[in-house]
Amino acid sequence: MRLLRVNIINADTCGGLLDGLDVQVRTPSKTSEFTPLCLIGPNGAGKSQFLQIVAEIFQSIFHTISPAEEREESNPSLQFVIEYLIHKNKEEPADHVKVSRTSKNKKKATLIIAVLQSDGTWKPIDIESPKAKELLPTKVVGYTSGDNETLSLPFLHSRSGYAEEVGTQALIATKETTDLPDTRLMLIDYGTNLEVLAANLLLASSSRKRKILEHSGVSTLHTFRCIIQLAHTAVPKIKKSGSSRKGIQLTDELEEIIERLGECSTCQNYDEKDECYTFDFFVDDEMSKAFSEFWKTSLELYVSLHKLAMLNDLAIPKKARVRFKKQIEARRFAARLPEPQDEDKVFRFERVSFRKNGSAETVDYVSLSDGEHQLAQLLGTFSMVSSPNVLFLLDEPESHFNPKWRVEFVSRILDLPTPNGTRRKDSEASKQDALLTTHAPFVPSDLKKEQVLIFSKDEKSGEVEVRTPRYETFGTTFDSILDECFDIRPPISREPQDEIERLRKSTDPDEIRSAMDRLGYSVEKAFLADRLRQLSNKD
Numbered sequence: 001m002r003l004l005r006v007n008i009i010n011a012d013t014c015g016g017l018l019d020g021l022d023v024q025v026r027t028p029s030k031t032s033e034f035t036p037l038c039l040i041g042p043n044g045a046g047k048s049q050f051l052q053i054v055a056e057i058f059q060s061i062f063h064t065i066s067p068a069e070e071r072e073e074s075n076p077s078l079q080f081v082i083e084y085l086i087h088k089n090k091e092e093p094a095d096h097v098k099v100s101r102t103s104k105n106k107k108k109a110t111l112i113i114a115v116l117q118s119d120g121t122w123k124p125i126d127i128e129s130p131k132a133k134e135l136l137p138t139k140v141v142g143y144t145s146g147d148n149e150t151l152s153l154p155f156l157h158s159r160s161g162y163a164e165e166v167g168t169q170a171l172i173a174t175k176e177t178t179d180l181p182d183t184r185l186m187l188i189d190y191g192t193n194l195e196v197l198a199a200n201l202l203l204a205s206s207s208r209k210r211k212i213l214e215h216s217g218v219s220t221l222h223t224f225r226c227i228i229q230l231a232h233t234a235v236p237k238i239k240k241s242g243s244s245r246k247g248i249q250l251t252d253e254l255e256e257i258i259e260r261l262g263e264c265s266t267c268q269n270y271d272e273k274d275e276c277y278t279f280d281f282f283v284d285d286e287m288s289k290a291f292s293e294f295w296k297t298s299l300e301l302y303v304s305l306h307k308l309a310m311l312n313d314l315a316i317p318k319k320a321r322v323r324f325k326k327q328i329e330a331r332r333f334a335a336r337l338p339e340p341q342d343e344d345k346v347f348r349f350e351r352v353s354f355r356k357n358g359s360a361e362t363v364d365y366v367s368l369s370d371g372e373h374q375l376a377q378l379l380g381t382f383s384m385v386s387s388p389n390v391l392f393l394l395d396e397p398e399s400h401f402n403p404k405w406r407v408e409f410v411s412r413i414l415d416l417p418t419p420n421g422t423r424r425k426d427s428e429a430s431k432q433d434a435l436l437t438t439h440a441p442f443v444p445s446d447l448k449k450e451q452v453l454i455f456s457k458d459e460k461s462g463e464v465e466v467r468t469p470r471y472e473t474f475g476t477t478f479d480s481i482l483d484e485c486f487d488i489r490p491p492i493s494r495e496p497q498d499e500i501e502r503l504r505k506s507t508d509p510d511e512i513r514s515a516m517d518r519l520g521y522s523v524e525k526a527f528l529a530d531r532l533r534q535l536s537n538k539d
Contacts, residue, residue, distance in 0.1 A: 002085040009079035036434035041455035047437040071161040155187030163313040199302035218354035225350040231275040234344035298384035308347040315340040371400040388431035406442035441481035
């Protein structure tokens with residue numbers, strides 16, 4: 001998967017901020033390296049909105065070509081042209097795909113998918129054919145470190161559609177009913193952190209666990225508890241003929257997931273009144289073996305845990321769910337689905353602890369910092385989602401990192417071992433793509449200029465402009481990147497900058513000398529020292 005071009009014709013998003021934007025994000029190349037793209041620029045320049053629209057574009061494509069996997073679309077009036085590369089297999093070159101949905105003369109927009117031929121012409125593909133599905137990304141993974149309604153919305157819309165269908169199918173399920181297909185949109189946010197960690201730390205290899213946790217001073221998972229309550233007061237109670245369930249009705253797939261968790265648990269309890277399952281896990285090698293009997297990969301286990309977690313939407317009041325759906329349809333994004341209280345959730349984790357490195361001591365999950373949670377979750381996500389043709393959309397993924405971790409962020413991802421034991425950049429996972437936004441110079445300094453897109457907004461016209469840097473960013477100093485991307489010269493705060501500018505006009509050497517004792521090192525302080533020498537020479 002390599003994103004090449006995004007042309008946003010009409011998005012009806014954020015007041016049409018990005019309407020008409022046509023960005024050649026990269027040119028086709030034969031490289032097989034994982035080359036993430038960095039979107040950088042000031043607030044309000046459209047970076048997060050760009051990620052949102054890319055997610056909505058693929059959601060619309062999935063919904064049209066594979067509606068069983070993506071049941072709804074959050075922006076049905078979206079018009080676009082998007083080009084990307086899809087890798088079929090090792091032997092064949094990647095397909096150059098173009099998907100467009102445009103409308104003329106107020107006619108209904110039609111989705112067209114085509115593949116570039118060797119003679120430079122585009123060959124249309126029947127959207128109902130198996131070939132069309134093969135030309136789509138296998139997953140679009142969104143990540144946000146906070147309550148970012150912008151990026152989250154299409155993913156939350158996708159999730160709510162899945163949860164509704166689970167509830168519907170559970171009521172009509174028969175022996176012939178098959179499992180519901182997973183959604184192709186997958187949101188990773190703070191609410192999924194423990195699902196990601198548990199899946200990785202139960203089934204990942206020792207080398208992958210070490211890479212995911214080495215920054216936090218802990219080595220592996222020690223204990224955790226899963227609680228599943230199906231008939232408590234916050235969830236709807238719908239009786240199904242022939243079912244013994246008093247509360248939420250489950251599909252056979254979800255019933256099997258609960259049964260498997262019980263098989264793997266150290267001990268368990270069942271409260272018939274609330275149909276509440278409590279599973280306690282003391283994690284050791286034998287427990288990991290038990291989980292591996294039911295789930296082959298970390299991703300499979302994550303998906304199962306997340307399917308239970310998506311039932312938490314049923315604990316959200318119906319009025320809130322209806323309001324959210326109407327806001328999506330009206331393109332009003334001031335709010336998002338509320339998060340149920342822990343005690344009201346259908347599925348939740350409790351009592352999570354880790355083993356400390358080289359010690360018998362344990363550390364509670366809550367005692368780790370936001371940055372430690374965030375980095376472990378990001379590395380865990382990249383570790384378990386290692387198949388080709390996946391697109392990651394990451395909104396400020398390093399927001400809670402300290403400067404050292406920000407500097408190391410890209411390297412950590414590239415060095416992650418994949419499930420088959422190879423380095424990420426030497427495996428099929430290299431055939432993935434990632435777009436990430438940032439306000440910091442650390443990430444661009446790790447990437448070549450072709451991988452950096454600078455977003456800015458013209459103050460007069462309000463139009464968003466996107467360009468690549470004028471000089472090489474790989475290995476460039478942070479000062480130079482701040483200058484290029486944010487027009488910050490010098491990279492010091494405004495207050496000391498104004499003070500230095502005032503002092504450079506002063507004619508009093510004593511005032512300058514006294515002020516210099518209060519100032520830290522900077523190029524601007526050197527200019528001030530030169531001013532002091534000039535005044536001293538006059539004397």
